[in-house]
Amino acid sequence: MTHLLELRNISMKFNDTVLFAGFDLDLEINETVGITGPSGSGKSTILRIVVNLLTPTTGTVLFKGVSITEYEPRELRRKMILVPQEASMFPGTVRDNLQWGLSIHKLHASEGKLESALEEVNLNCDCLDDIAGNLSGGEKQRVALARALLLEPEVLLLDEPTSALDEKSTLMVESAIGSIIAERKIGVLIVTHNPAQAKRFTDRLVKITGEQEGK
Numbered sequence: 610m611t612h613l614l615e616l617r618n619i620s621m622k623f624n625d626t627v628l629f630a631g632f633d634l635d636l637e638i639n640e641t642v643g644i645t646g647p648s649g650s651g652k653s654t655i656l657r658i659v660v661n662l663l664t665p666t667t668g669t670v671l672f673k674g675v676s677i678t679e680y681e682p683r684e685l686r687r688k689m690i691l692v693p694q695e696a697s698m699f700p701g702t703v704r705d706n707l708q709w710g711l712s713i714h715k716l717h718a719s720e721g722k723l724e725s726a727l728e729e730v731n732l733n734c735d736c737l738d739d740i741a742g743n744l745s746g747g748e749k750q751r752v753a754l755a756r757a758l759l760l761e762p763e764v765l766l767l768d769e770p771t772s773a774l775d776e777k778s779t780l781m782v783e784s785a786i787g788s789i790i791a792e793r794k795i796g797v798l799i800v801t802h803n804p805a806q807a808k809r810f811t812d813r814l815v816k817i818t819g820e821q822e823g824k
């Protein structure tokens with residue numbers, strides 16, 4: 610069976626230190642898998658390997674049955690999008706930030722499409738003309754999610770999406786993630802330290818040791 614995403618026997622060694630070895634993971638469409646593990650265990654490293662920003666010491670990542678190294682880099686970057694732990698905004702407005710991802714792929718979205726992307730992440734702020742850098746952490750995180758969604762990815766990788774946020778912003782971002790999972794036909798990998806968050810969103814939780822836990 611071909612999986613949406615398949616990690617096979619991934620190992621990573623930095624300067625002779627083995628970070629993890631023999632890591633396997635499958636992800637299907639409409640599935641959300643959590644990745645958990647102590648700080649420094651390599652969770653962010655795994656996400657970077659999946660989007661081919663890092664090459665693992667051993668192992669293969671298959672996207673729809675084909676090694677990620679076979680894809681044209683730009684195509685891969687559109688189909689699998691990593692939203693990092695602290696969303697970085699580029700200089701300019703929210704509109705500039707939303708169009709930025711599209712422009713890399715020589716695309717452009719109408720005003721209505723930008724607005725509905727913001728609605729999808731529950732950011733009803735009428736803020737397309739606001740300077741993105743002035744938004745709160747939770748708002749930036751949701752702009753980063755909207756920016757990713759406009760590219761219609763098939764896999765969304767979320768690296769501790771709420772760890773830098775206060776409780777109120779966490780709830781807003783969680784509600785955005787909940788809508789994405791419910792409404793989009795995608796596979797989601799979410800790194801989280803938060804057991805309640807893992808329980809709420811994930812179908813399965815994978816420990817970085819490779820050991821799997823049911824819900």
Ligand SMILES: Nc1ncnc2c1ncn2[C@@H]1O[C@H](COP(=O)(O)OP(=O)(O)OP(=O)(O)O)[C@@H](O)[C@H]1O
Pocket residue numbers: 623624628646647648649650651652653654655
């Ligand atoms: N490019 C690199 N070169 C050398 N060491 C690296 C590199 N990238 C990551 N590391 C090391 O690998 C380890 C794991 O890093 P990683 O960021 O994947 O951990 P993490 O599980 O995401 O931790 P946290 O929960 O704190 O975010 C760290 O000790 C880090 O210093």
Ligand SMILES: [Mg+2]
Pocket residue numbers: 652653654768
């Ligand atoms: Mg990390």
